[in-house]
Amino acid sequence: MPRDPDELSELARLLSRDLGEMTDDELIAAAKASGSVHRSGPERTGRLLAELYRRDRLSWPKIAELTGIGQTTAYNWARPHLPPDEGDERSPRQGRRNG
Secondary structure (H helix, E strand, O other), X not given: XXXXXXXXXXXXXXXXXXXXXXXXXXXXXXXXXHHHHHHHHHHHHHHHHHHHHHOOOOOHHHHHHHHOOOHHHHHHHHHHHOOOOOOOOOOOOOOOOOO
């Protein structure tokens, strides 16, 4: 995944161009960067979703509604980034208590 803002800007620039006008090297560079973005998407999105949930203001159904990401998908992507509740042996945060 491009990490440098300049790399992301370059990817956006390449992807906005007419494909027929791109050189082979530009197509290869854009394909590599785009593939990297695609592969890292669930991990990065999971971190964002986990942070939304961790703030205790939004439920999984509400997060799904607001983001357009299916509830199960959102939870599965976020789960690796959620700490388990103390004393709860189930999946992370499922046994969350309010208050």
